[in-house]
Amino acid sequence: MQPIEHVVTAEVSTPDHSGGRLVVHLRHRPDDPLAVHLDFAPVPVDGPGRSAATWVFARSLLSEGVVAPAGLGDVRVRPGAPYETDVELCSGHGRCLVRFRTAALRTFLARTESWPPQVSARVRTELDRTLDDILRCP
Numbered sequence: 001m002q003p004i005e006h007v008v009t010a011e012v013s014t015p016d017h018s019g020g021r022l023v024v025h026l027r028h029r030p031d032d033p034l035a036v037h038l039d040f041a042p043v044p045v046d047g048p049g050r051s052a053a054t055w056v057f058a059r060s061l062l063s064e065g066v067v068a069p070a071g072l073g074d075v076r077v078r079p080g081a082p083y084e085t086d087v088e089l090c091s092g093h094g095r096c097l098v099r100f101r102t103a104a105l106r107t108f109l110a111r112t113e114s115w116p117p118q119v120s121a122r123v124r125t126e127l128d129r130t131l132d133d134i135l136r137c138p
Contacts, residue, residue, distance in 0.1 A: 006108040011099040028112040
């Protein structure tokens with residue numbers, strides 16, 4: 001099974017820079033069904049396969065964040081201006097705000113819900129494994 005990929009253009013800003021545009025490849029992979037991958041590239045893209053940065057975080061965080069503020073750590077997602085969703089990314093190097101069209105994120109999320117039953121089974125297995133790891137006492 002192939003990953004689901006959705007390519008969009010987003011606005012990005014940092015505390016030091018007011019903004020610019022990036023191409024973002026939103027990916028959902030069958031071998032990592034609980035996560036979404038955001039691959040960022042400058043506009044125009046320098047060449048095939050060129051990526052400025054990749055962030056991976058829970059698909060549920062993106063799904064929740066298009067409706068209401070979500071996230072407490074390095075990735076926070078919240079509704080922004082009308083028809084937009086803001087994704088705030090924080091690292092040791094600084095932070096940035098990436099503004100997406102909400103419709104583009106919802107289209108991507110809807111596509112990730114249409115996976116065949118074997119992927120749904122993998123999600124349940126991964127969730128069970130993760131919960132076992134969390135609840136296991138040292």
